Amino acid sequence: MVSSSSAPPPIVVIGAGIVGACTAAYLAREGAPTTLIDPGEPGMGASFGNGACLFGSSIVPVSMPGTAWSVPRYLLDPEGPLAIRMRYLPRLAPWLWRFSRAGTVTRSEAAARALRALLLDAHEDYAPIVADTQAQDLVQRRGHLVVYETEESFRADGASMALRERNGVQIEELGPAQLREMEPELAPNYVKARLIRESGHTTNPLRLVQALTASVQRQGGRVFREKVVGFEDNGSRVTAVATERGRHPASHVVLAAGAWSGMLAAQLGDRVPLETERGYHAMIRDPERKPRLPVMSGEGKFIAITLETGIRFAGQVELASLEAAPDWNRARILLRLGLRMFPGLGARDLEARLTTWLGFRPSLPDSLPVIGPSSRFRNAFHAFGHGHVGLCAGASTGRAVADLIAGRVPRIDLEPFRPTRFN
Ligand SMILES: Cc1cc2nc3c(=O)[nH]c(=O)nc-3n(C[C@H](O)[C@H](O)[C@H](O)COP(=O)(O)OP(=O)(O)OC[C@H]3O[C@@H](n4cnc5c(N)ncnc54)[C@H](O)[C@@H]3O)c2cc1C
Missing domain, CATH: 3.30.9.10 (D-Amino Acid Oxidase, subunit A, domain 2)
Incomplete structure (x- = not known):
């Protein structure tokens, strides 16, 4: 648990799988104070044992x-x-x-186009954060x-x-x-x-998450082993993330808790069929x-x-x-x-x-992740639901979320991934 101080609160990333680790890595390399929270060891969720494939053709x-x-x-x-x-x-x-x-022709064609846009630059987007880990062999x-x-x-x-x-x-x-x-x-x-x-491909998906997390820590980020249970807010912004052990004041929040994101997404204003x-x-x-x-x-x-x-x-x-x-x-x-x-x-x-x-x-039923701002709070962002392609899309998702938080327009059109598409 973090006590409050005069320093601006950090950006809190919830979930230390490949998506959360990449997001934290992009934030940390920009010098943003970053906190990564996960109840388990980083990389022990779906990102531990996947097929290790980085296929832009997926x-x-x-x-x-x-x-x-x-x-x-x-x-x-x-x-x-x-x-x-x-x-x-x-x-x-x-x-x-x-x-x-x-599964109609029109929808599946549109989903494929959106996924191609998301995955096309996977290697270019991994390159800087993997270079920061000094483990490029990964x-x-x-x-x-x-x-x-x-x-x-x-x-x-x-x-x-x-x-x-x-x-x-x-x-x-x-x-x-x-x-x-x-x-x-x-x-x-x-x-x-x-x-x-x-x-x-990566030669070790677990070591990739571990290396990214270690790189976040080397750049001043912090990692906590706690389970997030909710949020505090002032009506328009999340002000803190609540865990089973206490609270973490937050300037921004990124929800990247993989298959466990549903309840927390609902608290951020978005019910998605995860x-x-x-x-x-x-x-x-x-x-x-x-x-x-x-x-x-x-x-x-x-x-x-x-x-x-x-x-x-x-x-x-x-x-x-x-x-x-x-x-x-x-x-x-x-x-x-x-x-x-x-x-x-x-x-x-x-x-x-x-x-x-x-x-x-x-x-998600349309095989697309949810990436984008929450409907309720303007400083909360979703980054989950990557189905079969979370490793392929991890770095590009992290980069896009870091862009959103910094107020930049992401390279990828995030419209197909909006959380409200199921409403
Ligand atoms: C058999 C298999 C093969 C696959 N092969 C590939 C492949 O070759 N290429 C590819 O791109 N993808 C593949 N995938 C998919 C890929 O593994 C996932 O899309 C990806 O790992 C999802 O990453 P994530 O970070 O969103 O989730 P995860 O890795 O599951 O991480 C989510 C993290 O959130 C944490 N968390 C949960 N609840 C909370 C909470 N309340 N508070 C804080 N933290 C919380 C969890 O502990 C976990 O560490 C495969 C998946 C499987 C199962």
């Missing part, structure tokens, strides 16, 4: 024309990428209704592959690839021989691939084989990626609450599919080297 919203037709197929496949906890359906129904309405840019076991699934992905291309993503098609040359460890049954050279798309990973330490590039399975919709800490298979969408118990079978599915993709892996003492993880994507 612009295809989850709800697309035809998505509804794929759902039964995914649900019936015991190794499919989607699961829904039926007990949760009644609570989920309003979100699913909005989700299905977001972010790399070497491209990524999408690989297919059949011509049919290669063709089935055509529409989403065309949407990317319409938004300026360059995609190269590879046959089996070229694919083998690029990824020699891949199972021989992959017949086609797409290569997107502009893509990047749900969680839960996801899993399975990781093998000291792998015998390593993919050279991040490899996305066209069929299984998961990513296989080599990190500092091992090889990670990440993916799955499980619609259930924040509280429901993990279904570790979802992580086992990823492991099985990953071992099929890279058959040379996991031969030696697999269980001892295996770790699994469940994380909570913060998701």
